[in-house]
Amino acid sequence: MMRTKTIEKIVREFIAKELTLSPESIHLDDNLVEDLHADSMDIVNVVTAIESRFKISFPENLQVPYNGYTLRFLVEGIQSALKAKNPVRRAVKAATEKAKPSEKKAKKKKEKAPKEAPKAAPEVEEKTDNL
Numbered sequence: 001m002m003r004t005k006t007i008e009k010i011v012r013e014f015i016a017k018e019l020t021l022s023p024e025s026i027h028l029d030d031n032l033v034e035d036l037h038a039d040s041m042d043i044v045n046v047v048t049a050i051e052s053r054f055k056i057s058f059p060e061n062l063q064v065p066y067n068g069y070t071l072r073f074l075v076e077g078i079q080s081a082l083k084a085k086n087p088v089r090r091a092v093k094a095a096t097e098k099a100k101p102s103e104k105k106a107k108k109k110k111e112k113a114p115k116e117a118p119k120a121a122p123e124v125e126e127k128t129d130n131l
Contacts, residue, residue, distance in 0.1 A: 004075060011074050014049045018042050032069040043069060056081035
């Protein structure tokens, strides 16, 4: 997995290039809109560059609104996406889900199972001794 500092450096460079700033002037908690004066198109370009570089996709609900975007937010989003993308993590998650059937499935199976008829008492043969 890529180190946090490496991700941070790459994202800082994307932001700096898009906003024509020096990378050193961008701090972890600078708000891209309020502090760095990015507009929505700037942010779309940064997000697109990130997705392309890291081969990830941010969920649609994280892309808007942009007013909460900081360098830290983007770095954490990348780390989260990379962890989810990790094939070992996906395999473990899939195996765990298969091992634990959901409660609904278990409940449905229980409801669909035919009710067992009460078992009849075993027949007992009477033995009579012939004298």
